[in-house]
Amino acid sequence: MDNLIEIRWHGRGGQGAKTASLLLADAAFNTGKYIQGFPEYGPERMGAPITAYNRISDTPITVHSNIYEPDYVVVVDDTLLESVNVTAGLKTNGAIVINTTKSAEYLKSVLKGYEGKIYTIDARKVSMDCLGKYFPNTPMLAAIVKVTGIMSDEAFIQDMEGSFKHKFAKKPEVIEGNMNAIKMALNEVKSI
Amino acid sequence: MSIRERLSGNEASAFAMRQINPDVVAAFPITPSTEIPQYFSTFVANGAVDTEFVAVESEHSAMSACIGAEAAGARAMTATSANGLSLMWEMIYIASSLRLPIVMSLVNRAVSGPLNIHNDHSDAMGVRDSGWIMLFSENNQEAYDNLLMAHRIAEHKDVMLPLMVCQDGFITSHSIENIMLEEDSEVKKFVGTYKPEHYLLNRKEPIAVGPLDLQAYLFEHKAQQAKAMKNAKQVILDTAKDFEAWTGRHYGLFEEYKLADSELAIVCMNSTAGTAKYTVDRLREKGIKAGLLKVRVYRPFPAEEIAKALSKCKAVAVLDKSDSLNAAGGALFTDVTSGMFVNNINVPTVNYVYGIGGRDVPSTDIESVYTDLAEIAKTGNIGNPYRYLGLRTKEGK
Numbered sequence: 001m002d003n004l005i006e007i008r009w010h011g012r013g014g015q016g017a018k019t020a021s022l023l024l025a026d027a028a029f030n031t032g033k034y035i036q037g038f039p040e041y042g043p044e045r046m047g048a049p050i051t052a053y054n055r056i057s058d059t060p061i062t063v064h065s066n067i068y069e070p071d072y073v074v075v076v077d078d079t080l081l082e083s084v085n086v087t088a089g090l091k092t093n094g095a096i097v098i099n100t101t102k103s104a105e106y107l108k109s110v111l112k113g114y115e116g117k118i119y120t121i122d123a124r125k126v127s128m129d130c131l132g133k134y135f136p137n138t139p140m141l142a143a144i145v146k147v148t149g150i151m152s153d154e155a156f157i158q159d160m161e162g163s164f165k166h167k168f169a170k171k172p173e174v175i176e177g178n179m180n181a182i183k184m185a186l187n188e189v190k191s192i
Numbered sequence: 193m194s195i196r197e198r199l200s201g202n203e204a205s206a207f208a209m210r211q212i213n214p215d216v217v218a219a220f221p222i223t224p225s226t227e228i229p230q231y232f233s234t235f236v237a238n239g240a241v242d243t244e245f246v247a248v249e250s251e252h253s254a255m256s257a258c259i260g261a262e263a264a265g266a267r268a269m270t271a272t273s274a275n276g277l278s279l280m281w282e283m284i285y286i287a288s289s290l291r292l293p294i295v296m297s298l299v300n301r302a303v304s305g306p307l308n309i310h311n312d313h314s315d316a317m318g319v320r321d322s323g324w325i326m327l328f329s330e331n332n333q334e335a336y337d338n339l340l341m342a343h344r345i346a347e348h349k350d351v352m353l354p355l356m357v358c359q360d361g362f363i364t365s366h367s368i369e370n371i372m373l374e375e376d377s378e379v380k381k382f383v384g385t386y387k388p389e390h391y392l393l394n395r396k397e398p399i400a401v402g403p404l405d406l407q408a409y410l411f412e413h414k415a416q417q418a419k420a421m422k423n424a425k426q427v428i429l430d431t432a433k434d435f436e437a438w439t440g441r442h443y444g445l446f447e448e449y450k451l452a453d454s455e456l457a458i459v460c461m462n463s464t465a466g467t468a469k470y471t472v473d474r475l476r477e478k479g480i481k482a483g484l485l486k487v488r489v490y491r492p493f494p495a496e497e498i499a500k501a502l503s504k505c506k507a508v509a510v511l512d513k514s515d516s517l518n519a520a521g522g523a524l525f526t527d528v529t530s531g532m533f534v535n536n537i538n539v540p541t542v543n544y545v546y547g548i549g550g551r552d553v554p555s556t557d558i559e560s561v562y563t564d565l566a567e568i569a570k571t572g573n574i575g576n577p578y579r580y581l582g583l584r585t586k587e588g589k
Contacts, residue, residue, distance in 0.1 A: 001470070025368050029198045038367035041310070060370070062466035064331070064363050065554045 001034075002058040005148060006067045009052040010086050011076035013045050016137030020076070021052035023141050023163060028056045030159050031151050036061050049084055056150060070094065074144050076123070076136050078102060087114040097143050097189065099123040099136050104192040119147050121189040130181040131174070138178050142185035153186050194372040194439065201364035204332040204371055205271065205297045205357070206231035208339035210241055211379040214295075215266035215386075218246035218257035222276035223309045224361035225299035229271055251276040255283035255294075262292035263401045265391030267343065269294070273361055274301035274315045281319070287354045288323030289417060290402055293346030293386075294354040296324075297339065300462065300513075301361040302549045310550020311361040313461070313513040316490075317523045323417050325355040325424050326491040328461040333371050334488075335359040337441060340374070343383050344431045350423040358490075360463040362550065374439060382438060421492045428489055445494040447486040448501055450476060454483025456565040457502055459528055460511035461487045464546075464553050471558040482562050487524065495531030502532065506569035508541040509561045511581065515545045521578045540574050546581035557582050 007024070011017030018039040025037030036055040042048070053067045071094040075086050078100035090096060095117040098107065107118060123139035131138075145156050160182050164175045199207060206228050209217065217236075219229035229245075236245040244261075248254045251272055258268040272280065277298060287294050302308040303315050316326060325345060329335040338357040346355040359365055374382075390399055405413060425445065432443040449469050451457060458468050465486035475482040485501055487494075502508050510529070512522025520526070525543035532539065544561060547553045561581060568574060 022368055025198065029370065034370050035198060036367055036369050038362075041362055041366070062330075062469045063555060064360070064367070064463035064466045066552045068554060068556075 001055075001061055001063070004061075005054075005056045005072070005150065006070045007054040007056075007072045007074065007144065007148070008067050008070040008090075009054075009074045009076065010080050010084055011050055011052070011137075012080070013048045013050050015076050016135060017050055017074075017076050017140075018052045020074075020137035020141045021054050023160075024054050024144065025056075026163055027145065027156060027159050028054075028150055031155065033057060033150075034059060034061050040066060049080055072097065072144060072148055074140055075099060076140050081107070081110040087111055090114065090116060092116045095119055095147055097121065097140070097147050099140055107192065118192050119143065119189055120192055121185060123185065126181050126184050126188055130184060131177040138181045139185035139188070142182045143189040146186050146189050156186075157182060194374060197371050197373050198368050199332055199371050199373075200227075200366055200368050201329075201332040201335045201359045202227035202299065202366065203231060204336040205339060205359070206235070207373065208336050208379075209269055209297075210235045211374075211376050212269070212339070212343065212383050213241045213380070214243055214269045216244045216246065216258065216261035216268040217270065218248050218254045218261070218268065219270045219272070220248050220251045220254050220276060222251070222273050224301055224311075224365045225271045225273040225276070225297065227365070228297055228299070251279040252283060255280040255287060258294045259283060259287050259290065259292055262287075262294050263290065263391065264393045265388050267347075267386040269296065271297040271299065273299045274303050277315045277319065278303055284319055284322045284324065286402065289413065291352040291417070291420070292354060293343070293352055295339070295342040295346055296354070296356040297335070298356045298358045299361045299365045300358050308549040309361075311363050311513070312548050312550070313358075314515075316356070316358050317514040317516070319356075320491060320523060323353060323421065324491060325351075325353055325421070325428075326489070327355065327357050328488055328490055329357060329359040329364070330463060330465045330486060331364050332359075332367070332369050333441075335364065336371060336373070337435065337439070337443065340379060340382065341428075341431045341435050341443070343386065344434075345424060345427050347386055347388075348427045349389065351420050351427050353417070353420050353424060358462065363463045372439070372441075378438065382435070425489070425492045425494065443488060445489040445497055446501070447484075447488060449484040449486065451483035451485055451501060453481060455481040455506040455569060456562050457483045457485055457505045457508045458511060458558065458561060459485045459487065459498070459502070459508060459524065460513075461490065461524065462513070464511060464513070464558070467553060467555050468558050471555045471562065474555070475559070475562055480562065480566070490524075493527050493531070495527065496535055498528055499531040499535040499537045502528075502539055503537045505539050507565040508539050509544055509565055510541060511544050511546055511561070513547045515548065540568050540572065542568065542574055542577045542579060544579050544581040551582050553582060
């Protein structure tokens with residue numbers, strides 16, 4: 001497992017964190033990597049906290065367990081920050097990416113002194129602007145690709161176009177909005 | 193040429209079934225195997241296969257329909273998990289005793305109760321003495337490959353036994369991972385067509401299937417089943433040899449990972465073997481002679497081969513993902529240690545029951561087993577041979 005990157009997703013049931021983790025696995029796979037994308041299934045229901053995972057590596061991945069010391073954490077819903085220990089085991093040379101409009105002071109206080117990098121994006125704004133509905137997973141996917149740098153913006157955009165054409169074969173009207181959300185999110189994610 | 197893809201274990205299994213294109217698939221949905229008949233029914237609806245898909249009302253009927261189809265001379269497949277397999281129980285024994293080479297994908301899950309949908313091996317262990325060949329799979333690739341080899345083994349004239357391919361529910365069934373797939377035409381060629389010697393729809397040879405079998409013959413019929421299970425071992429190896437010549441992927445009765453010179457060895461099955469490989473590599477970097485024996489073929493059980501492979505170790509731990517609740521040890525432990533005993537191999541061996549009901553198995557847990565083994569190897573003191581791994585204690589550990 002050379003150059004292994006481990007990512008943990010925190011979201012709420014229905015927000016598409018699992019789908020985002022699978023799309024990230026797809027995108028990394030298309031760059032020639034070895035990948036894993038898997039959710040931690042619990043008592044699934046709308047609104048309940050859920051966790052999903054990614055491993056991305058240059059060589060085959062044999063480990064089949066949850067991820068306890070991730071390089072990156074993605075928080076799809078900032079209401080989880082006070083109820084879930086999202087930085088548990090997160091490497092200090094890694095980063096956390098949060099969908100939020102909250103202040104830097106607030107975030108630093110709820111992240112209990114996490115020393116790594118903190119990135120934020122207003123995925124609600126991106127989604128409402130581009131899709132007219134709140135689907136935070138597409139902007140969050142773009143945000144984590146940008147932060148990890150696992151592929152270039154151009155390669156990612158090109159790859160997602162193919163993925164969406166496949167995924168939304170029966171609803172082609174949503175492809176453009178999702179592509180716009182990807183492009184906008186790549187520019188909106190910022191470090192605090 | 194092999195095709196580089198990424199699929200979940202369930203997707204890979206359904207993909208294999210599409211390529212095999214059996215005559216009949218009868219299934220009833222149950223988590224975490226539901227996706228297999230779900231994806232397969234899409235293949236049926238799209239005309240990608242010409243299989244007769246029988247959407248039955250229960251697993252008992254699913255196995256019954258497979259039995260009827262195979263007895264008629266068709267190739268039948270199904271998929272299930274946990275309580276679905278429990279409901280098939282009566283028909284599981286009928287399938288093997290009628291010598292019907294049905295192939296099942298068993299996505300392992302804890303048998304209730306209380307209700308739990310997550311992975312352990314209690315479903316598979318419940319049918320370990322039912323006369324089915326049982327292959328276990330570390331990941332999506334092995335679940336796929338084992339299914340491609342399944343019919344060649346089950347339908348072999350020296351075998352004629354049903355076969356189940358096991359994989360870990362959710363852990364591999366729902367994890368997207370890299371996989372190498374084979375071309376449809378190549379799979380078709382490798383799997384071949386099923387030409388049963390005796391079957392109900394043969395007008396030239398009227399036969400009865402499943403009549404009363406009392407004191408005069410049942411014993412002999414059971415001995416024939418046992419013989420077939422013994423024969424299966426060589427057929428499994430021969431099939432694996434042909435499979436390797438075709439795909440380049442090697443399979444045996446079990447996989448030895450850095451076992452040849454190892455002093456401390458773990459024996460386990462399915463996805464945990466992958467985590468153990470990672471742990472072995474890390475320990476080897478520290479100079480610890482750790483190794484792994486991953487059981488692929490659980491039935492027939494390669495007792496002598498496993499015993500010999502472990503004979504040079506100083507301490508062995510057998511990991512059971514199902515508790516036999518017998519106050520003595522898990523099923524794999526009992527099989528491995530009895531194999532060692534009858535082959536005069538005396539290596540200190542302990543049992544760990546682990547991962548019950550989907551309890552996650554991190555590499556740190558596996559590492560702790562090797563730490564325990566090092567102590568046993570040093571002192572020669574086994575202590576309690578029947579242990580837990582990853583069990584929460586009152587102290588909140």
